[in-house]
Structures are given as structure tokens and as C-alpha cells.
Amino acid sequence: MKESGMSLIVKRITRITVSLIFMFGVYILLHGHLTPGGGFAGGVIIALSFIHLVLAFGKETAFKRLDQVGASIAESFGGLMFLGIALLGVFAGKEFFLNVLPKGTPFDLFSSGIIILCNIAIFIKVGAGLFAIFVALAIMRIPVDDPGREDGR
Amino acid sequence: MSLYILCFILFLLGFYCLLVKQNLIKKIIGFGIMEYAINLFFILLGYRWEGEAPILDKHQVIVNFVDPLPQAMILTSIVIGLGVTALMVAIVIRIYEKHKSFDINEIRKLRG
Amino acid sequence: MIEVHVILVLMIIGAIAAIEIEDMLSSVIAMGAVGIGLSLQFLLLRAPDLAITQLVVEILSLIILIKATVGAKMPEEKFKARIGYLIFALLFAAAFLFFSEQALRELPGFGSPLMKMGSEYLAEGLKKTGAANMVSAIILDFRGYDTLGEATVLFTSVIGVLAVLRIMRKRA
Incomplete structure (x- = not known):
């Protein structure tokens, strides 16, 4: 029971809700420069959707979608993407972190230059980092006081 | 003014928990409460009477926004607080695995 | 701003509960209640970005803390009042409140930021x-x-x- 996750009802409901949570996170991310939200909140929501999968389906099923190595790679990619966006200003011959891309029309979805790209980078970084933390804590479980499970798994 | 004092009392409760309690999980909780109080104090400093959230609107011109600068600082601080909490929990789990206790007096005795 | 006062007092009660309850799982959940109260405060103080972020971060940190405490053996906390620590904490609290009261006179009042x-x-x-x-x-x-x-x-x-x-x- 511990390896295969929770009961059938929880699994059925999870199949429906995970996609909705994921979509809500992406919505919060993409509208981060127009409405409340942004990369931080969206990233935490995405991490929560993956955690939802892990809690409902058990570790083995969930880690087929995104395991810890994948999370580490995604987090490094997010950090490097953020630095690369910051370096765009240097490549254009101006300052570091300057908003060099065209601003677009205000109040449009695709506007505001580098801000939406930075939001996406932070989103990847925060989501993958927090999921990696959770995976580390989930694989590692506290040994209860019986001698059969002393190796920490 | 009274809000500031209440906020300081919340901070001091967290500090008391961090200092006096001998359970490591309780110490993490005290640290978290201190962090909440500090975040709240920054936002209280930036509030303006009858203010509006600092989000511009296409159709109307709003003049009385609250201060957006403390909000931007605290937004990063919240996520950093989560990372710090996770790191503390990881270290506490390792300590529990080794000494089978959360009590710092026990741990101090066992560390021979 | 009576509602901000009320929620702040509730947060203080929740913090006292989180500090003093013996059972660790209940204590962690009480800390979660304080965090949700903080999220409401952000909403009332016109900081919706922070309200969203604080809410989801609170859920995640609650999951992490419960993960840490749920498998563990609950120690019955032998409350030996460390009298030295207690005196130091009270002294610090008195000094902190005194100096903060001095400093608050210099700050701009609530509701009129610089x-x-x-x-x-x-x-x-x-x-x-x-x-x-x-x-x-x-x-x-x-x-x-x-x-x-x-x-x-x-x-x-x-x-x-x-x-x-x-x-x-x-x-x-």
C-alpha cells in the first residue's frame, strides 16, 4: 500500500485535478505582468501539482514523469536562462539587466520586453527546485523504531 | 502604531520559542513565526489609507497606490524563507536519524 | 482597519498555540494557521501578489514539516524550565520593546508611507x-x-x- 499510493478514489480525482492545477499555474505565470502572480507563485503551484501526483500515485508512477535528475537539470536550465536574459543587455552594448527587447503595447499579453521571459525562467527554476527538495524529502523517510528498516528507505 | 506593537509581539513570541524550547521542530516553528512577523511589518510600513494595489488599469487612472517597493522585497523573501525551512528540516531529519530524538539535551548527551 | 487588528490578534493566538502545544503535529498545523492568517493580512493590506505566493508557499512548507514529523516518535517533552534562557528571553523582550517604542516615534505613522x-x-x-x-x-x-x-x-x-x-x- 505504501508503494502504490493512495486509494482508487484519490487516484481518479487526482487525474482530473492535476491538469487543472497545472493549467492554473501556467495562467498565473503568463499573466504575471498584468495581474497578481508571476514566476514565483506560478512556480510554487507547478511544484505543488507534481507533489500532488507523488502523494496520490506513490513514488514509482510519479517519477516516470519527472524524477529528481530531471528536476535538477530543469532547475539549472532555469537559472542559466535567467542569466542569459540578463546578459542580453550586455550583448546589445548596454547595461546588464537592461530591458532591450521591444516593449509592445501595454496591457497586452505579449508585452513588456524581458519581464515575461524572466518570469518563465524563474518559473522553471522555482518549480523544479522546490520539487527537487520535496523528492529528496520523500525518498528519504525517517526510520521508525523497528530494526528491519534501519537503512532509511 | 498599535499594529506595529502587535507585530513586534508576534516577533517576540517566535524569538521566545527559538530560545527557550528544546525541541528542534519547535525551534523551526519559532523561526518561521519570526519570519512571518518581519514580512508583515514591511507590508504594514508600505500601506496607505484607502490605498489600492499597485496594479495599473487600462480604463481608469488611479492615484493612491500603496508602496510597491516593500512588496517586491518581501516577494523574494517569502520564497527564500521556504528554502531555508526546507534546509533546516533536512538537517533535523538527519539529526533524528542519527540520535533518534528531537530533544537537544538528549542530542548533547549522546554526542560523546 | 479593525479587521487587520482582529486577524493580527488571531495570528498571535495561533502562534501561542503553535509554541505551547505538546503534540508536534498539532503544533505544525497551528503554524500553518498563522501563515494563512498572514496571507489574509496581505490581501487586506492591498498586496495580492504576496497573498497568492504566501498561500501556496504555506501549503508547501506545511507539507514539508508534516513529512518531517509524521513518522517520528513523539517525545513526551519533559519541561524543565531553563531558568537562564527564560530570564534572558524576558530581558531581551523588554529591551526590544523599549527600543522599538523609541524607534517607532521616528517612523512615519501607519497609513502614510514616505x-x-x-x-x-x-x-x-x-x-x-x-x-x-x-x-x-x-x-x-x-x-x-x-x-x-x-x-x-x-x-x-x-x-x-x-x-x-x-x-x-x-x-x-
């Missing part, structure tokens, strides 16, 4: 960045270095957790 930089950002923000959400404009454009430092701190803490728990063996 906004030296904030008004500049609000006046120039839409023209210079093109973003309607001023908090996003500040953290990602005007003060990008802050966010870069934050990313570094988060990266360091993730590396710290993975190094402390050492799970890089046996990948599927």
Missing part, C-alpha cells in the same frame, strides 16, 4: 517597462539584481538539501 522611490516607480513604470503589475516590473526590471541574488540563494538551499540527504544513488 514612498521616495515608490512614487518614482509608479510614475515611470508603465512607460519604461510596459508591465501593468508594478511589483513584477520592480522585481524583474528595476531591481533585477535582487531577483538574481534570490535565485542564487534558492539554488544554494536546494544544493544544501540534496547534499544533506544524499540521495544521488540508484536512479531509476
Whole structure:
């Protein structure tokens, strides 16, 4: 029971809700420069959707979608993407972190230059980092006081 | 003014928990409460009477926004607080695995 | 602002519960209640970005803390009142309240912030960045270095957790 996750009802409901949570996170991310939200909140929501999968389906099923190595790679990619966006200003011959891309029309979805790209980078970084933390804590479980499970798994 | 004092009392409760309690999980909780109080104090400093959230609107011109600068600082601080909490929990789990206790007096005795 | 007072008093009661309850799981959940109260406070104080972020961060930190405490054997806390620590904590509290009361006289009162930089950002923000959400404009454009430092701190803490728990063996 511990390896295969929770009961059938929880699994059925999870199949429906995970996609909705994921979509809500992406919505919060993409509208981060127009409405409340942004990369931080969206990233935490995405991490929560993956955690939802892990809690409902058990570790083995969930880690087929995104395991810890994948999370580490995604987090490094997010950090490097953020630095690369910051370096765009240097490549254009101006300052570091300057908003060099065209601003677009205000109040449009695709506007505001580098801000939406930075939001996406932070989103990847925060989501993958927090999921990696959770995976580390989930694989590692506290040994209860019986001698059969002393190796920490 | 009274809000500031209440906020300081919340901070001091967290500090008391961090200092006096001998359970490591309780110490993490005290640290978290201190962090909440500090975040709240920054936002209280930036509030303006009858203010509006600092989000511009296409159709109307709003003049009385609250201060957006403390909000931007605290937004990063919240996520950093989560990372710090996770790191503390990881270290506490390792300590529990080794000494089978959360009590710092026990741990101090066992560390021979 | 009576509602802010009420929620702040409730948060203080929740904090006292979180500190004094013996059972660790109940204590962690009481801390979660304090965090949800903080999220409501942010909403009332016109900071919706922070309200969303605080709510989801609170859920995640609650999951992490419960993960840490749920399998563990609950120690019955032998409450030996460490009289030295207690006296030091009370002395610190008295000194802290005294000096903070002195300092609060110099601060601007509640509800009338100085906004030296904030008004500049609000006046120039839409023209210079093109973003309607001023908090996003500040953290990602005007003060990008802050966010870069934050990313570094988060990266360091993730590396710290993975190094402390050492799970890089046996990948599927």
C-alpha cells in the first residue's frame, strides 16, 4: 500500500485535478505582468501539482514523469536562462539587466520586453527546485523504531 | 502604531520559542513565526489609507497606490524563507536519524 | 482597519498555540494557521501578489514539516524550565520593546508611507517597462539584481538539501 499510493478514489480525482492545477499555474505565470502572480507563485503551484501526483500515485508512477535528475537539470536550465536574459543587455552594448527587447503595447499579453521571459525562467527554476527538495524529502523517510528498516528507505 | 506593537509581539513570541524550547521542530516553528512577523511589518510600513494595489488599469487612472517597493522585497523573501525551512528540516531529519530524538539535551548527551 | 487588528490578534493566538502545544503535529498545523492568517493580512493590506505566493508557499512548507514529523516518535517533552534562557528571553523582550517604542516615534505613522522611490516607480513604470503589475516590473526590471541574488540563494538551499540527504544513488 505504501508503494502504490493512495486509494482508487484519490487516484481518479487526482487525474482530473492535476491538469487543472497545472493549467492554473501556467495562467498565473503568463499573466504575471498584468495581474497578481508571476514566476514565483506560478512556480510554487507547478511544484505543488507534481507533489500532488507523488502523494496520490506513490513514488514509482510519479517519477516516470519527472524524477529528481530531471528536476535538477530543469532547475539549472532555469537559472542559466535567467542569466542569459540578463546578459542580453550586455550583448546589445548596454547595461546588464537592461530591458532591450521591444516593449509592445501595454496591457497586452505579449508585452513588456524581458519581464515575461524572466518570469518563465524563474518559473522553471522555482518549480523544479522546490520539487527537487520535496523528492529528496520523500525518498528519504525517517526510520521508525523497528530494526528491519534501519537503512532509511 | 498599535499594529506595529502587535507585530513586534508576534516577533517576540517566535524569538521566545527559538530560545527557550528544546525541541528542534519547535525551534523551526519559532523561526518561521519570526519570519512571518518581519514580512508583515514591511507590508504594514508600505500601506496607505484607502490605498489600492499597485496594479495599473487600462480604463481608469488611479492615484493612491500603496508602496510597491516593500512588496517586491518581501516577494523574494517569502520564497527564500521556504528554502531555508526546507534546509533546516533536512538537517533535523538527519539529526533524528542519527540520535533518534528531537530533544537537544538528549542530542548533547549522546554526542560523546 | 479593525479587521487587520482582529486577524493580527488571531495570528498571535495561533502562534501561542503553535509554541505551547505538546503534540508536534498539532503544533505544525497551528503554524500553518498563522501563515494563512498572514496571507489574509496581505490581501487586506492591498498586496495580492504576496497573498497568492504566501498561500501556496504555506501549503508547501506545511507539507514539508508534516513529512518531517509524521513518522517520528513523539517525545513526551519533559519541561524543565531553563531558568537562564527564560530570564534572558524576558530581558531581551523588554529591551526590544523599549527600543522599538523609541524607534517607532521616528517612523512615519501607519497609513502614510514616505514612498521616495515608490512614487518614482509608479510614475515611470508603465512607460519604461510596459508591465501593468508594478511589483513584477520592480522585481524583474528595476531591481533585477535582487531577483538574481534570490535565485542564487534558492539554488544554494536546494544544493544544501540534496547534499544533506544524499540521495544521488540508484536512479531509476
